[in-house]
Amino acid sequence: MRAAVLHAPGDVRYEQQDDPEIIQPTDAIIRISATSVCGSDLWDYRGINPATRPGPIGHEYCGIVEAIGADVTTIKPGQFVIGSFFASDGTCPHCQAGFHTSCQHRELIRGAQAEALRVPLADGTLVATPEAPDANLLPSMLTASDVLGTGWFAAVSANIQPGMTAVVVGDGAVGLLGVWSARRLGAERIIVMSRQESRQTLAREFGATDVVAERGKEGVAHVHDLTNGIGADAVLECVGTDESMNQAMRSTRPGGFVGVVGLPHGVEIRGDRLFYSHVALRGGPAPVRRFLPHLIDLILGGDTTPGRVFDQILPLGQIADGYRAMDERRAIKTLLMP
């Protein structure tokens, strides 16, 4: 098969590789229908995360099951499936509590930007649809694999309740789908922090009622202006920098939650500031598997808007162009078809 390989920072190549094989009896092999580049892939692409290279890359995927191991019981060849970026057994205490990304046997998925992929712990990881979805549903289905599930977890972690005012920090795919999720969970007012016009427009289409273009202190002051000096009931932190975390905490009212899904890089939280703010922090790597059945239902029900975060669609062979476009923020998110 052919697959993307990260050779060095900035150097992604589409190359011939060995076909994936069943290694454990709980594995499945899937033929990829669509895959995509994630904001977190850029940490590797930019050389910020240490990595063993050259190596496979990509963890957002959906596709058709090609083969299963002897112990797989719930997934069958020919089914269309979606999985999360962590394989999970579905049976350990952490999975049972809904925190599949802390599964006692979790394995990080790598190599989804390829024609085929081995998925460990297939029964606990993959969710099959009743039938293969129409092509127009494919982009939205693909978002459920990571960015939609992560945006949803941000909204759930921020304790969104009907009628609340929410702030979304971050206008990447996760932030935009955080807006979408907050709206569907009942937030009445949704303030998105964004400086880029195309992203502001998409955020409004997803349900944002207000846009704050300022950052830092000015951004926080604007949020307080919009909320009568109270702050927001719920804030979604979808970036992961020290500045964005501070912005999120300071935009939250006492007693409110920050739902934290941005992968933290250099974030340090002063205990006394957190304490006296009365703000709660909750989040982590999104346990997307918990939300997959519900999100798939919403999409099969006809809501195909999540897929609109893909503003670039390329053949998988042109993946290097996709990375460049996202790295330079020319694309919000790139979908790749093998």
Added chain:
Amino acid sequence: MRAAVLHAPGDVRYEQQDDPEIIQPTDAIIRISATSVCGSDLWDYRGINPATRPGPIGHEYCGIVEAIGADVTTIKPGQFVIGSFFASDGTCPHCQAGFHTSCQHRELIRGAQAEALRVPLADGTLVATPEAPDANLLPSMLTASDVLGTGWFAAVSANIQPGMTAVVVGDGAVGLLGVWSARRLGAERIIVMSRQESRQTLAREFGATDVVAERGKEGVAHVHDLTNGIGADAVLECVGTDESMNQAMRSTRPGGFVGVVGLPHGVEIRGDRLFYSHVALRGGPAPVRRFLPHLIDLILGGDTTPGRVFDQILPLGQIADGYRAMDERRAIKTLLMP
């Protein structure tokens, strides 16, 4: 009147002072029935907190209303009342949301270790009992003013639900009353981290089922041994040091809450560690006023056990001895009677 005055670190004196007077029409003056020394007073006593000295001290109190300002409507002279360590208006958005310690007009109470005390915002701050309670209820009533309300908030913030396993970090009055609160909120198993035998005994009487004497890594390992390697569902952080916060976070299962009520001194939380732990943090200065009616009801209903945290009772004139005993950890908590 006579009142305690902190002159310098380690130097508390009981001295003649001017009687408190109504300054604002929302004030009340109360004659103190009982007051006490708080763990947080020791930060001042030890000179760790910067302070203007000489100055009044003390914020835990209950007593009889002596006078009220012209605008006070719900509190009457002659009533027995309890208030929190922050005066709150009871009407601003933060009070309405139950976060009275973030009240937009809050004022810190100082000078409760005295014969009489001026309490601002009396209508929003004080809760009166139907009649003056019997003397045997007085110690428990006094705990409701701070340490019981704070322990209760720790348990509420840690999201204690019936049947859960809880860990309490800290065996001071707040930690011990955190055990008491966790039990009454339905925790089935309560692990208290304590090294001192008299405190372990009291913790067991309050509802602790297990004692962990180790600290740091060993303490965390012991908690994991006791919870099948999963961690506790809910953890109450009642100390406020960097070590205790780490111990609390590492004792919590993914998806669990740490209820943070220990006043943080030098606590720094690494964003990535918090993120990958899937642990939620929630707490702050306890909005004791929210819980006062319920806690007073429990005590009037006959539960006089909270008052057992007082293992030293002194005349207010001997307050210097009370500070010394608590500073040297010879007393868990000192009750003072004018």
